[in-house]
Amino acid sequence: MIDLLTPYKTISIVGMAKNVGKTTTLNYILKSFFQIKKIGLTSIGMDGELKDTVTSTMKPRIYIESGTIVATSARCLSNCDFTIQILETTNISTPLGEIVIVKALSDGYALVAGPSYNKQIRGIFDIFLKYGVDKILIDGAINRMSSADSYISEATILCTGASYSSQINNVVANTSHFVDLLSLNVIDNFTEKLANKLMTEAQVSLIYDDFSFKKLTMKTALNSSKKIVFEINENVRFLVLRGALTTELVNELVQNRQKIKQLTIVVSHGTKCIFDYKASENLKKCNINIKVLAKTNLLCLTINPTSPFGYTFNEKEFLSSLREKINIPIYNVMRD
Numbered sequence: 001m002i003d004l005l006t007p008y009k010t011i012s013i014v015g016m017a018k019n020v021g022k023t024t025t026l027n028y029i030l031k032s033f034f035q036i037k038k039i040g041l042t043s044i045g046m047d048g049e050l051k052d053t054v055t056s057t058m059k060p061r062i063y064i065e066s067g068t069i070v071a072t073s074a075r076c077l078s079n080c081d082f083t084i085q086i087l088e089t090t091n092i093s094t095p096l097g098e099i100v101i102v103k104a105l106s107d108g109y110a111l112v113a114g115p116s117y118n119k120q121i122r123g124i125f126d127i128f129l130k131y132g133v134d135k136i137l138i139d140g141a142i143n144r145m146s147s148a149d150s151y152i153s154e155a156t157i158l159c160t161g162a163s164y165s166s167q168i169n170n171v172v173a174n175t176s177h178f179v180d181l182l183s184l185n186v187i188d189n190f191t192e193k194l195a196n197k198l199m200t201e202a203q204v205s206l207i208y209d210d211f212s213f214k215k216l217t218m219k220t221a222l223n224s225s226k227k228i229v230f231e232i233n234e235n236v237r238f239l240v241l242r243g244a245l246t247t248e249l250v251n252e253l254v255q256n257r258q259k260i261k262q263l264t265i266v267v268s269h270g271t272k273c274i275f276d277y278k279a280s281e282n283l284k285k286c287n288i289n290i291k292v293l294a295k296t297n298l299l300c301l302t303i304n305p306t307s308p309f310g311y312t313f314n315e316k317e318f319l320s321s322l323r324e325k326i327n328i329p330i331y332n333v334m335r336d
Contacts, residue, residue, distance in 0.1 A: 001300055001331045002029070002032045005155060008154040010125065010136045010155070011137055011155045012137075012139075012140055013025055013029070013140060013156075015140065015158075016158065016175060017163055019304070019307065021304030021333070022140070023062060024333060027062060030062075030068070037135040038067060038132055039064075039134070040124075040136040041062075041064065041112060042112065042136075042139070043113060043114040044115070044140055059308075062111075064082065064108065065107045069102070069128055070102050070103075071099055071101050071102075072110070073098065073100070074099075075096040075113075076097075076113050080111055082104040083106040083108070085104075085105050086100060090123070094116065101127050103131070112139060114138075121152055154297060157301070157302060158301050159304070160302075160304075162304065163308060168313050168321065173325075175322060175326065181270040181271075181273045181280075182270045182296040184273075194207060195207070199268065199293075203220055203243060204240070204241060204242070206232065206240070207236070207238035208237060221243050221246070225249040236260075236263060238263070238264050239263060247279050250282070251279065253286065254279075254282045254283065254285075257286040261287075266290075266293070267291075268293045300331060301326060302333055303332050304334070
């Protein structure tokens with residue numbers, strides 16, 4: 001896994017749920033790269049707490065070594081037990097205070113809570129580079145896949161595990177679905193240019209067979225599924241969404257599939273798709289495709305067959321079932 005990650009400067013680690021081994025994977029990478037790279041670390045959301053704030057289960061903490069550069073909120077610094085050198089402040093505000101850039105002068109545990117927005121994350125990257133960082137790790141947060149956006153990270157690791165569901169078949173099906181979404185193909189160049197332009201001008205747009213287009217007048221696609229589908233007819237070739245493709249819109253399209261001749265939905269990135277694998281299967285049956293403007297470089301999957309809720313999957317069965325459906329490398333870093 002480390003060999004796979006070595007060529008990339010910015011790497012995001014995202015989890016399908018809490019307790020799937022994301023922090024353990026992050027610690028494994030931090031330890032593996034420390035001797036050869038100067039690391040910059042930040043997070044979308046918060047990670048590194050001793051006890052999960054939602055499930056109240058104990059969890060591993062983020063362990064960093066001396067020399068690591070960290071972007072975290074001011075309030076988190078009191079919960080870090082390494083010797084801190086404050087390098088600079090950022091004027092980026094979060095609910096946990098301003099984001100501060102610090103250097104670890106000793107080894108220790110870190111509580112990391114970084115910016116919420118991609119543009120702010122990119123600003124943090126510029127500061128990291130100023131301090132000679134060789135590799136940047138972005139810790140993604142639960143239900144926040146935006147760090148997998150290629151605008152943010154050159155490579156992504158997805159973490160899955162038993163805590164997602166007690167039913168192994170459900171975990172496998174949804175993990176495969178997530179991998180498919182993060183691996184969606186890019187639209188052709190001509191359509192990409194037009195779709196990109198339309199996304200800057202409207203929340204929802206339609207492109208017809210002759211490549212004429214219509215920008216729909218709505219502030220958001222959320223709760224507007226019926227209005228969107230009402231505008232679609234057999235001459236509509238592309239549905240362009242600036243925001244998310246939701247379960248609600250997917251279901252509305254499926255219910256009105258008789259109106260659709262051949263439709264491709266265009267979103268900026270696979271992380272904009274927020275619907276489950278059952279909805280995805282229904283879309284495929286309706287001659288509806290999804291394409292993206294930017295593809296995620298999903299390198300590998302890590303697994304945690306143990307749940308903090310008292311059950312464990314058979315590791316060999318879990319791996320075998322995942323490998324039947326997923327064609328990227330799969331690792332258990334605890335075993336390594």
